[in-house]
Amino acid sequence: MNRDRPSLLNRLLRQPTALLSLAFLLLVAAAGLAATPIANWLGFDMSLVDLLGAKQPPSPEHWLGTDELGRDLGMRLLEGGRISLSVALLAALGAAAIGTAIGLLAGEHGGWLDTLLMRGTDAVIALPLLPLLIVLSAIDLTKLGVSPEVAQGDAAKLLRLVLVIVLVGWTTTARLVRAATLQSLAQDYVRAARAMGASSGRVLRRHVLPNIAAPILVATTLSAGQIILFESVLSFLGLGLDPSTPSWGRMLAGAQDLLWDAPHLALFPGIAILLTVASLNLLGDGLQVALDPRRLTAR
Amino acid sequence: MLAYLVRRLTGSLLVLALMSLVVFLLIGLMPGDPVDLMIAGNPGLTAADATRLRALYGLDQPLFDRYLAWAGQALSGDFGWSRSFSRPALEILGGALLQTLQLLIPALLLALGMAVPLGLLAAARPRGLLDRLAEGLAILSLSVPTFWLALLLIYLFAVELRWLPAGGSGDGSTFGGLTALVLPVATLAIGSLGHFLRFMRAAAGEAMTQDWVRTARAKGVTRQRLLSRHVLPAASLPLVTLVGLSVGGLFSGALVTEILFRQLGVGRVLYDAIQGNDYNLALVGLLLATAATLLGNLLADLAYARLDPRIKLT
Numbered sequence: 001m002n003r004d005r006p007s008l009l010n011r012l013l014r015q016p017t018a019l020l021s022l023a024f025l026l027l028v029a030a031a032g033l034a035a036t037p038i039a040n041w042l043g044f045d046m047s048l049v050d051l052l053g054a055k056q057p058p059s060p061e062h063w064l065g066t067d068e069l070g071r072d073l074g075m076r077l078l079e080g081g082r083i084s085l086s087v088a089l090l091a092a093l094g095a096a097a098i099g100t101a102i103g104l105l106a107g108e109h110g111g112w113l114d115t116l117l118m119r120g121t122d123a124v125i126a127l128p129l130l131p132l133l134i135v136l137s138a139i140d141l142t143k144l145g146v147s148p149e150v151a152q153g154d155a156a157k158l159l160r161l162v163l164v165i166v167l168v169g170w171t172t173t174a175r176l177v178r179a180a181t182l183q184s185l186a187q188d189y190v191r192a193a194r195a196m197g198a199s200s201g202r203v204l205r206r207h208v209l210p211n212i213a214a215p216i217l218v219a220t221t222l223s224a225g226q227i228i229l230f231e232s233v234l235s236f237l238g239l240g241l242d243p244s245t246p247s248w249g250r251m252l253a254g255a256q257d258l259l260w261d262a263p264h265l266a267l268f269p270g271i272a273i274l275l276t277v278a279s280l281n282l283l284g285d286g287l288q289v290a291l292d293p294r295r296l297t298a299r
Numbered sequence: 300m301l302a303y304l305v306r307r308l309t310g311s312l313l314v315l316a317l318m319s320l321v322v323f324l325l326i327g328l329m330p331g332d333p334v335d336l337m338i339a340g341n342p343g344l345t346a347a348d349a350t351r352l353r354a355l356y357g358l359d360q361p362l363f364d365r366y367l368a369w370a371g372q373a374l375s376g377d378f379g380w381s382r383s384f385s386r387p388a389l390e391i392l393g394g395a396l397l398q399t400l401q402l403l404i405p406a407l408l409l410a411l412g413m414a415v416p417l418g419l420l421a422a423a424r425p426r427g428l429l430d431r432l433a434e435g436l437a438i439l440s441l442s443v444p445t446f447w448l449a450l451l452l453i454y455l456f457a458v459e460l461r462w463l464p465a466g467g468s469g470d471g472s473t474f475g476g477l478t479a480l481v482l483p484v485a486t487l488a489i490g491s492l493g494h495f496l497r498f499m500r501a502a503a504g505e506a507m508t509q510d511w512v513r514t515a516r517a518k519g520v521t522r523q524r525l526l527s528r529h530v531l532p533a534a535s536l537p538l539v540t541l542v543g544l545s546v547g548g549l550f551s552g553a554l555v556t557e558i559l560f561r562q563l564g565v566g567r568v569l570y571d572a573i574q575g576n577d578y579n580l581a582l583v584g585l586l587l588a589t590a591a592t593l594l595g596n597l598l599a600d601l602a603y604a605r606l607d608p609r610i611k612l613t
Contacts, residue, residue, distance in 0.1 A: 123314050126544060126596050128588040130551030131569050135322060135585055138573045140330040225442065232444050233555060237570065252447060263454050270447035278442035 011290040018286020021279035028276060032082030035075060044072045055262040065264045068254060073265065076246065077272050083247040084276070087162055087231045092224040094166035099173025100216055106174070107181025108204060118178065125171045133230065136164045137239035154245050161240045165230050172226075173219040180212040214291035218284055225280035232273050248273050303612040307600075311593040319373070319586055323366045326578040334358060336576060381580040383572070388583040391568060396587060399564035401480065402556065403549050406487035407542065410495055413488070415535055418499025419526055422507055422534075433496060440493030445552050449486045449559040456482060466560025483556040490552050491545060498541050502534035509533075536607055543599020547592040 012018055031038065049069045056066040064073040106117040141151035141160065150156050184190060190207050198206075232249025234240035241250050248269040255265035334352050338344050344352075353359045357368065369379065381388045421433035457465035464479050506512065507530060515529050554566025561567075565588055572581035604610045 119310070126547050126592055127318075128547040128550035128554075128585075128592050130554050131566060131585050131588050134554075134570060134573055135325065135581060138330075139325060139328045143328045143330075229442075229444055233446055236444075236446050237558070249444070252444075252450070256450060259450060259454055260458060263458075266447070266450050266454070270444060270450070273444050273447065274439070274442055277444075278438050281438055281442055 008290060012286060015286045015289065017282050018290070021283040021286070024275065024279045025283065028081045028272075029085055031078045032085060035078040035082060038078065039072070039075045042072075042075075044075050055258065055265070057262070057264055064268050065262070067251075067265060068258060068262070073268060076251065077248070077268060080246050080248045080251055080269065081272060081276070083241070083245055084228055084231060084249070084273070087158065087165075087247065088224045088228045091162045091165040091169060091227045091231070092220050094162065095169035095223055095227070096173050096216055096220040098166065099170035099219065100177050100212075102170065102174040103177025103179075104181055104204060104208070104212075107178040107185065108200060108208070114178075117174075121171050121174050124168060127168070129168050129230075130233065133164055133168065133234060134237065134239055136167065137161070137234055154242060157241055158245065161231065161234065164234075165227050169223055169227055169230070172223050173216060176215040176219045177212050180215045181208055184208050184211040214287075218288045218291065221280055221287060222284035225277040225284070228273060228277050228280070300612055307597050311590070311597065314593060315586055315590060316370075318589055319370065319582065320366060322582050322585060323369060324362060326582060327362045329578060330576065378583045379579045381572070381577055383575045383577040383580070388580045391580065392565060392584055392587050395563055395565045395568045395584075396591070398562055399550070399553050399557070399566065402483055402487060402553050402562065402564060403546075405480070406484045406491065406552075407549060409484060409488035410492045411538075411542070414492055414495035414499050415531075415538070418496050419503050419531055419534065421500050422503030422530070423522070423526055425504060425507075430500075433500060437493040437496040437500070440489055440491075440496070443490065445486060445490040445555045446559055448489060449482070449556055452482050452486055453559070466562060479560075479562075483560040483562065486556050486560075487549065487552045491549060494545060494548075495538065495541065499534060499538060502537055503530055506530045506533045536603070539599050539603045539606065543596045543602075546595030550588050550592060 012022070049071075053066055054068055056062060058065045062072050062074070064077065067073050067076055102117055102121070106114040137160070139160070141156055142148050146156065184207065185203075187207075190203060193203055193207060231240060231247060232252070235247050235249035236253045236256075238253060241247055243250065243254070251269040252266060255262070255269065258265055334349050334356070337352065338349055350359075357365055360368075372379065378387070378389050380386065381391055384391050417429075417433050417436075421427075421430040424430060453465045456463045463481050464475075466479060466483060512525065512529060515525055520529070550566065553564055554570065556562075557564040557567035558570055565584055569581055569584040569588070572578070572584060601612075604612045
């Protein structure tokens, strides 16, 4: 391999905050996936309703206290993390796919299509997104021909939430991809490939896509943070998921009315969201630095 | 200039028209047909009554025809009625918009008042203590869920310390009204600080590397004067554009604070309208919020061109 160019991992290793963020995110994901075994191992029964032991403040037995039904809040946070991260991952991937397609098309085609797509992107960026998301979240799936049983199910609600967020979440990626596409199309080797008769599909696949992978990765990481915030606020407002799928935002919706009795129920899910979104933002910034060859020598 | 204005306004109207069409069609997909709700509220209604009511309200027409009828009335200034308030939608939203602006404008000024000096001073000593603090503050602001911040502030200042009311619109006095605004404005300002702070820091950092800053330093301009007279104007100019672009985000933030602090702004009205199946009110509210956002963008671009002699609008 090329010795002058350290690997991505090596460059990321030089940035402690980004690395720490990545470690934290992996930990949340792993703990979320293993929430049920962990609860069993610690001896917590998550299906048990214990109203006498409900809304307890943090104690040696329950480190983060118990929720309104007497379940261990720490374990609930791990489960909530699994849901919040799943929504973020699905929606971020969907948004990245749409954003990449639009950015590539605009950058490669140019001309009127570029103008149209970028004007459209600007218009979406300028919209008041949360009011729009609230309107979109109210759509009744049964009127789209989905059977009532499926529409009322958790999977359909999750999918609707993801789709609604994807619809507004692709803009950052589209702009970054378009800029990177224009940049790589201007390279001499791309012009050489074109002169040799390479089709535009081949140019995009072989020359442009590898070069824009970095900005896509950065944009997806940064937008995943935004998506967690969107998911949490929609679930908080009762427009996202049901109580049976308790994402962190959904947990906060329940905690709002108990603010006087049990403030810890509002404190910890919020801290979980804050730390996760901050980690995604810091990791995105770190990746941006690590993937930018010009910054290598500058530092 | 005039041609530019006409083109921008046409574009904005196009966005609004497109949005009204899409949202109108989406409303057809929402639960709670108005006549179904009437039947639920009055069991005495027969199926024949329901059919007549549907014909009366035009609900038996295809969705697209209903949109055209709605749009025709809207163009003549009639945006329809709110079902739950039994008043014209615009009348309700006009008052709500005033309430929202009372929240938005102080919050925007507060966020800028913090971001501009902090970003400038942070850029003056790159990687210094203040720079690191500002970066940390920006990350926190970008990552905090606004509704959770509002809950924290309510708990701290209204429940524990009892210094400030937990929202509402005060007790009627001017002082009461102002104190009721403190927490929502603070929430919104902290939530939107991050974007402005990062942008200002980057713009000021960029300005610091320019040749004219080196020239000014070489001729012995003091640090204070360098920052306030040379770097500040250059760095804060592009901020105008960002302010215009952030109006939409501010409306989103205001929606959350209005709900949590129980203030009847546009966002709150919109949310209640969706919850109560009052779809015409929701549609007009969304259009109003969008129109305000587009107007904010346009004003920012005009101000930018006015402030920067190099920019000419064509």
